[in-house]
Amino acid sequence: MKLEDKKRVLREMVLHRRFEERCYQAYIERKIGGFLHLYPGQEACCNGVMEAARPGHDYVITGYRDHIHAIKCGSDPKAVMAELYGKETGCSKGRGGSMHIFDVAHRFMGGYALVGGPFPLAAGIAKGIQLKGGDEISICFLGDAANNQGVFHETLNMAALWKLPVLFVCENNQYGIGTSIDRSTAVLDQYKRVCGYGIESAQCDGQDIDVVYEHARTAVDYVRSGKGPYFLELMTYRYRGHSMSDSRGYRTREEEEAWKQRDPINILRDRLIAAGELSMDDFVAMEKETDAYIENEVIKFAEESPEPNVADLEKYVLA
Amino acid sequence: MAEMMYWEALQRAHDEEMARDPLVICMGEDIGVAGGTYKATKGLYEKYGPLRVMDTPISEGGYTGLGIGASFLGVRPIIEIMSVNFAWLAMDQMFNSAAKVRYMSGGQLTSPSVFRAAGGAAHQLGAQHSARMEKVFMGIAGLRVLTPSNPKQAYGMLKAAVRSDDPVFINEHELMYNMKGEVPDGEYFHPLEGSxxxxxxxxxxxxxxxxxxxxxxxxxxxxxxxxxxxxxxxxxxxxxxxxxxxxxxxxxxxxxxxxxxxxxxxxxxxxxxxxxxxxxxxxxxxxxxxxxxxxxxxxxxxxxxxxxxxxxxxxxxxxxxxxxxx
Known part of the structure; x- marks a missing residue:
C-alpha cells in the first residue's frame, strides 16, 4: 500500500471505530433498536481487502455486522446512522435496520441476517457478472461460524464448478455468537476446509492491514483474472460481544486484553509514527476531528431526519 | 389456437423468453442435458448452452440462492425445483433473500426470479415426494404465488412471471404435465393477479x-x-x-x-x-x-x-x- 493510502486508511479506520462506538452509546440511549453487531477489532479485515479491490465497482455482500463494509464501499455514514435510527433518510429507508444496510449505488448488496445466507447470493452475483461480461468481482465477507452451514459447502462446490469470480473473505473472529470455534468446528483452520473443493485459499493475520492487503491483492488478482473463486481467511477478534445483549461470559478478560495488544488501528498508527509520517498529536487530532464529524454531522443528521410515513407501511413489498 | 400439452406450453415459454433476452437463464437438476424431468426445458441446452441452461448439483438451497443472487444484477433466472418437496431446502433463500430483499433494502434491490416446482400428489410417491405446499408460500410477503390449471395458463404465467420484477413461485402439478389444452398462437401474458x-x-x-x-x-x-x-x-x-x-x-x-x-x-x-x-x-x-x-x-x-x-x-x-x- 502506498504511504498516502495508509494515511487515508488510518483516518478511515478511526472513523470506523468511532462510528461503531458511537452506535454503542446510541443503543444504550435507546436511539437504536433491535440487534446491533459492532465491528471494533476487525477493521483491518474490511479495509485491507477493499483497498486491494475496487470499492463501488466490485460487488460486496456480507452478514449482519455490516455498517463498516457499507461505509467502505462508499456509503455516506450519515445514511448508515440514519438507518440505525430507523429514519426515512436511512440507506434502506428505515425498513432494514442495523442488520440490513443496503447501498446498491455503491454496489454494497446488503447485510443479511441468516448466518451463511449470503454465500450463494455472492456466487449468484458472480454468475451475473459472468453473464454480463464485466470485470467486477463479487466479494463475500462472512465470519468463521457461517462455514458450518450447509450452503457454505453447496456454494463452494458450485463456485468452483462454474469458475465464478467470487472472493470469499472469512473474518475468523474465533466465536460464533458465544461458542468458541474449537467447541463448534472440527477443523480450526478454515482455509483448509475449502481444499476439498479445489479452491485456492490462504490464511493470514487479520490485525495488520499491510499483511491483509498483500494477501488480498493476490486473492483479488486471482479472482479478477478469471481463474475462479478464492477463499481468504483473516485471523481477527471482535472486542465487543456478538451483539449488544452479550456480556462475553464465554471468554476471559485476559484473552481480550491479549488481542487488544494487537489492535489494528494502533498497529497502523505506530507504523506510520515510526516512519516519521505521523505524530501522536496528529493521531489524537484525527480522533477529535472524527468525533466532531460524527457528532455534528452524522448523529445530527440521524436525529433530525424524519420518521417514515406510516401510510407507506406496505410500500416496497412488491414492485 | 394450437393444442399443446402443459409441458410443451412451459417449454415454449422458456424458449421464447430466452430467445428474447440473453439475461433470462434457467437452472435446476437435470434440466439441461437430460432435458428436464417433465420436459419443460427440453432442447434448451442444445440451443442456449451450459452458461444459460444450468444443470445444477443436487443442492436446492445453494442453487436457489445462487439464482437469486444473479437476479440482483438483473438476470432473470427460471429456477426449477424438480419436486416441490425439495423446496423445503430452498425456502430460506426464497423467503429470506428473494421475498424480503426489496422491502429491507427500501426498494433498492429486487429479485426478479421465478421458481417453478412440480407440486401435488402423484401416484404412490410416498410421504416425502407428495407434499402439497401452496399454503406455505402464500403467506410470505413479497412473494407472488401462481398455480396454472391448464396449458394456456402455464404458458402465459411463466412468460408474465419472467417479465415481473417480483419473485414469483409457480406451483405446477405432477399429474398435469401431459394435459392438453389450447394455447394462443401469438405471445400471451397471463395476469399475475386475479381469478x-x-x-x-x-x-x-x-x-x-x-x-x-x-x-x-x-x-x-x-x-x-x-x-x-x-x-x-x-x-x-x-x-x-x-x-x-x-x-x-x-x-x-x-x-x-x-x-x-x-x-x-x-x-x-x-x-x-x-x-x-x-x-x-x-x-x-x-x-x-x-x-x-x-x-x-x-x-x-x-x-x-x-x-x-x-x-x-x-x-x-x-x-x-x-x-x-x-
Missing part, C-alpha cells in the same frame, strides 16, 4: 386452483345433470395475492361456497378463502362455507390409503349435496 370464472352458475360457488379446478368443473357438470344445481367455478390461479373482489363477486351472487384443495386443511388455502368470504360477504351467505381437502396424514404409499387421503370431484359433489340437504 377466472371457469364456469358460470347461480346456486353455489366452487373455488379451486391448479388440479382442484378440474374436480370443481367435473363436479359442476354432475351437479347440474343429476341434481339440477347450478355451480359456478372460480379458478383462484393466483394464491398470493388472492382475488378478494373475485371471490366476493361470485359468492355474493350464489350465496354458497365450497373451497377445494389438494392440500391438508390446517392453515391452508381453504382457511384463507373462507376467512375472506366471512369478511367480504358474511351476510350474503345462505350456508356456512365448507372445505374439501386432504386428510392430515403423511401421504401413504398404499394405493387404497392414498386414494382415501386425497379428495376428488366426488368429494366436491358430496360437500355440495350436504350443503343443500340432499
Amino acid at each position: 377466472e370464472v371457469s364456469r358460470s352458475g347461480n346456486d353455489v360457488t366452487l373455488l379451486g386452483y391448479n388440479i382442484s379446478v378440474h374436480w370443481c368443473l367435473k363436479a359442476a357438470e354432475i351437479l347440474e345433470k343429476q341434481y339440477g344445481i347450478s355451480a359456478e367455478v372460480i379458478d383462484l390461479y393466483s394464491l398470493a395475492p388472492l382475488d378478494r373482489a373475485g371471490i366476493r363477486k361470485s359468492v355474493c351472487k350464489t350465496h354458497r361456497a365450497v373451497v377445494a384443495e389438494e392440500d391438508e386443511a390446517p392453515v391452508g388455502v381453504g382457511s384463507e378463502v373462507i376467512a375472506i368470504i366471512n369478511e367480504e360477504c358474511f351476510f350474503d351467505l345462505d350456508a356456512a362455507p365448507v372445505r374439501v381437502h386432504s386428510a392430515l396424514v403423511p401421504q401413504p404409499y398404499n394405493h387404497t390409503l392414498e386414494k382415501a387421503a386425497i379428495p376428488d370431484h366426488e368429494d366436491v359433489v358430496a360437500a355440495v349435496l350436504k350443503m343443500f340437504g340432499k
Whole structure:
C-alpha cells in the first residue's frame, strides 16, 4: 500500500471505530433498536481487502455486522446512522435496520441476517457478472461460524464448478455468537476446509492491514483474472460481544486484553509514527476531528431526519 | 389456437423468453442435458448452452440462492425445483433473500426470479415426494404465488412471471404435465393477479386452483345433470395475492361456497378463502362455507390409503349435496 493510502486508511479506520462506538452509546440511549453487531477489532479485515479491490465497482455482500463494509464501499455514514435510527433518510429507508444496510449505488448488496445466507447470493452475483461480461468481482465477507452451514459447502462446490469470480473473505473472529470455534468446528483452520473443493485459499493475520492487503491483492488478482473463486481467511477478534445483549461470559478478560495488544488501528498508527509520517498529536487530532464529524454531522443528521410515513407501511413489498 | 400439452406450453415459454433476452437463464437438476424431468426445458441446452441452461448439483438451497443472487444484477433466472418437496431446502433463500430483499433494502434491490416446482400428489410417491405446499408460500410477503390449471395458463404465467420484477413461485402439478389444452398462437401474458370464472352458475360457488379446478368443473357438470344445481367455478390461479373482489363477486351472487384443495386443511388455502368470504360477504351467505381437502396424514404409499387421503370431484359433489340437504 502506498504511504498516502495508509494515511487515508488510518483516518478511515478511526472513523470506523468511532462510528461503531458511537452506535454503542446510541443503543444504550435507546436511539437504536433491535440487534446491533459492532465491528471494533476487525477493521483491518474490511479495509485491507477493499483497498486491494475496487470499492463501488466490485460487488460486496456480507452478514449482519455490516455498517463498516457499507461505509467502505462508499456509503455516506450519515445514511448508515440514519438507518440505525430507523429514519426515512436511512440507506434502506428505515425498513432494514442495523442488520440490513443496503447501498446498491455503491454496489454494497446488503447485510443479511441468516448466518451463511449470503454465500450463494455472492456466487449468484458472480454468475451475473459472468453473464454480463464485466470485470467486477463479487466479494463475500462472512465470519468463521457461517462455514458450518450447509450452503457454505453447496456454494463452494458450485463456485468452483462454474469458475465464478467470487472472493470469499472469512473474518475468523474465533466465536460464533458465544461458542468458541474449537467447541463448534472440527477443523480450526478454515482455509483448509475449502481444499476439498479445489479452491485456492490462504490464511493470514487479520490485525495488520499491510499483511491483509498483500494477501488480498493476490486473492483479488486471482479472482479478477478469471481463474475462479478464492477463499481468504483473516485471523481477527471482535472486542465487543456478538451483539449488544452479550456480556462475553464465554471468554476471559485476559484473552481480550491479549488481542487488544494487537489492535489494528494502533498497529497502523505506530507504523506510520515510526516512519516519521505521523505524530501522536496528529493521531489524537484525527480522533477529535472524527468525533466532531460524527457528532455534528452524522448523529445530527440521524436525529433530525424524519420518521417514515406510516401510510407507506406496505410500500416496497412488491414492485 | 394450437393444442399443446402443459409441458410443451412451459417449454415454449422458456424458449421464447430466452430467445428474447440473453439475461433470462434457467437452472435446476437435470434440466439441461437430460432435458428436464417433465420436459419443460427440453432442447434448451442444445440451443442456449451450459452458461444459460444450468444443470445444477443436487443442492436446492445453494442453487436457489445462487439464482437469486444473479437476479440482483438483473438476470432473470427460471429456477426449477424438480419436486416441490425439495423446496423445503430452498425456502430460506426464497423467503429470506428473494421475498424480503426489496422491502429491507427500501426498494433498492429486487429479485426478479421465478421458481417453478412440480407440486401435488402423484401416484404412490410416498410421504416425502407428495407434499402439497401452496399454503406455505402464500403467506410470505413479497412473494407472488401462481398455480396454472391448464396449458394456456402455464404458458402465459411463466412468460408474465419472467417479465415481473417480483419473485414469483409457480406451483405446477405432477399429474398435469401431459394435459392438453389450447394455447394462443401469438405471445400471451397471463395476469399475475386475479381469478377466472371457469364456469358460470347461480346456486353455489366452487373455488379451486391448479388440479382442484378440474374436480370443481367435473363436479359442476354432475351437479347440474343429476341434481339440477347450478355451480359456478372460480379458478383462484393466483394464491398470493388472492382475488378478494373475485371471490366476493361470485359468492355474493350464489350465496354458497365450497373451497377445494389438494392440500391438508390446517392453515391452508381453504382457511384463507373462507376467512375472506366471512369478511367480504358474511351476510350474503345462505350456508356456512365448507372445505374439501386432504386428510392430515403423511401421504401413504398404499394405493387404497392414498386414494382415501386425497379428495376428488366426488368429494366436491358430496360437500355440495350436504350443503343443500340432499
